[in-house]
Amino acid sequence: MIIYGASGHAKVIIDIIISQDYDSIDFIIDDDRSINKLLDFKVTHDLTQEMVDQIAVIAIGNNLTRKVVANKIQRLFCEALVHKSAVISENTEIGKGTVIMPNAVINSASKIGVHCIINTGSVIEHDVVIDNYVHVSPSATVTGNVKIGEGSHIGAAATIIPGIKIGKWVTIGAGAVIINDIPDFAVVVGTPGKVIKFNTIKNE
Numbered sequence: 105m106i107i108y109g110a111s112g113h114a115k116v117i118i119d120i121i122i123s124q125d126y127d128s129i130d131f132i133i134d135d136d137r138s139i140n141k142l143l144d145f146k147v148t149h150d151l152t153q154e155m156v157d158q159i160a161v162i163a164i165g166n167n168l169t170r171k172v173v174a175n176k177i178q179r180l181f182c183e184a185l186v187h188k189s190a191v192i193s194e195n196t197e198i199g200k201g202t203v204i205m206p207n208a209v210i211n212s213a214s215k216i217g218v219h220c221i222i223n224t225g226s227v228i229e230h231d232v233v234i235d236n237y238v239h240v241s242p243s244a245t246v247t248g249n250v251k252i253g254e255g256s257h258i259g260a261a262a263t264i265i266p267g268i269k270i271g272k273w274v275t276i277g278a279g280a281v282i283i284n285d286i287p288d289f290a291v292v293v294g295t296p297g298k299v300i301k302f303n304t305i306k307n308e
């Protein structure tokens with residue numbers, strides 16, 4: 105397997121891979137030539153012929169950058185990587201390249217897109233629909249029947265009450281409690297959550 109991005113996020117992905125004995129970590133690749141090592145792994149900077157048939161995961165925390173890289177490299181991406189301590193209903197759909205961190209819970213009939221991050225200890229309740237490139241941060245709670253649009257970031261320990269629709273490329277601040285639908289690109293903080301500004305996302 106190839107890990108794209110020698111980041112802190114990559115370190116957690118390495119733990120997931122080791123926790124499940126999924127596959128060996130064959131290469132870690134990063135554009136930044138000043139990074140030569142991540143934990144005990146060598147970091148390389150150029151794609152070589154021997155990497156061509158390797159499945160890949162993108163270890164980049166920024167949602168837009170993850171989307172740009174996924175579209176650019178057009179590789180065969182791995183099935184969802186799930187830490188062994190995560191609890192996932194069998195009645196879920198989870199897209200390729202998505203990573204599920206330790207102690208996350210995903211309940212029945214939820215659907216999660218490609219290249220998402222479902223971070224440590226977060227809860228995705230039943231019948232939730234999460235679009236591609238979303239990040240649900242540590243300890244966030246997404247309750248039943250919530251929908252989250254592409255590229256949105258749900259901050260650490262935020263709570264979204266049932267049935268709410270979060271637009272695309274939204275940022276929900278850490279600790280916010282979301283009780284109303286949120287428009288595309290909004291940045292929302294507080295309890296109850298209020299829109300304070302809008303993200304400018306180019307080339308989404």
Ligand SMILES: CC(=O)SCCNC(=O)CCNC(=O)[C@H](O)C(C)(C)COP(=O)(O)OP(=O)(O)OC[C@H]1O[C@@H](n2cnc3c(N)ncnc32)[C@H](O)[C@@H]1OP(=O)(O)O
Pocket residue numbers: 223241242258259260275276277278279280291292293294300
């Ligand atoms: C494994 C990992 O580490 S995953 C990483 C998870 N990351 C997170 O959860 C981070 C979530 N990000 C936040 O909460 C950020 O504060 C954001 C994105 C909401 C806002 O960040 P910025 O755009 O830089 O806004 P900025 O810091 O200038 O704050 C703007 C205003 O909102 C307030 N504010 C910012 N964040 C919050 C928050 N979480 N809750 C309440 N108020 C907040 C600020 O106090 C400020 O108020 P003021 O204008 O009255 O002074």
